[in-house]
Amino acid sequence: MAYQNKILQCMDCGYDFEFTISEQEFYAAKGLTNHPKRCKPCRIARKNSKNYSDKNNNDERKMYDVVCADCGGRGQVPFKPSGVKPILCKSCYLKSKKPA
Structure with a gap:
């Protein structure tokens, strides 16, 4: 053109x-x-x-309270949990990603 x-x-x-x-x-x-x-x-x-x-600034992102599905610890995530997938705290998540 x-x-x-x-x-x-x-x-x-x-x-x-x-x-x-x-x-x-x-x-x-x-x-x-x-x-x-x-x-x-x-x-x-x-x-x-x-x-x-x-x-365009995400500094004031809404956080949602969650309970870890493995250890029961409390935490927050930057997304609204759907309830379909389990939410893990950081330490449990990292443990689940380590090769067996």
């Missing part, structure tokens, strides 16, 4: 920016079908903004 430079308008600042041939080729190679919505300075600002980084 023959690409041509395109002029797009940034959704944040409203200024026009160029979507170059090489950028279009990169997008196509990565399987990206949508055009960029922000100019490069606005993309960088968004990436560095507190709101964007907080949204």
Whole structure:
């Protein structure tokens, strides 16, 4: 496909920016079908903004209380147990992985 430079308008600042041939080729190679919505300075600002980084930060991950199926010890895991598979504490899990 023959690409041509395109002029797009940034959704944040409203200024026009160029979507170059090489950028279009990169997008196509990565399987990206949508055009960029922000100019490069606005993309960088968004990436560095507190709101964007907080949204992608797992520091406040919800933890679930569990009881080890082998030793009965209490612990926490970062996922909601389904009840189908037994949950093991770290030491019991490591013991179960050692070759016999």
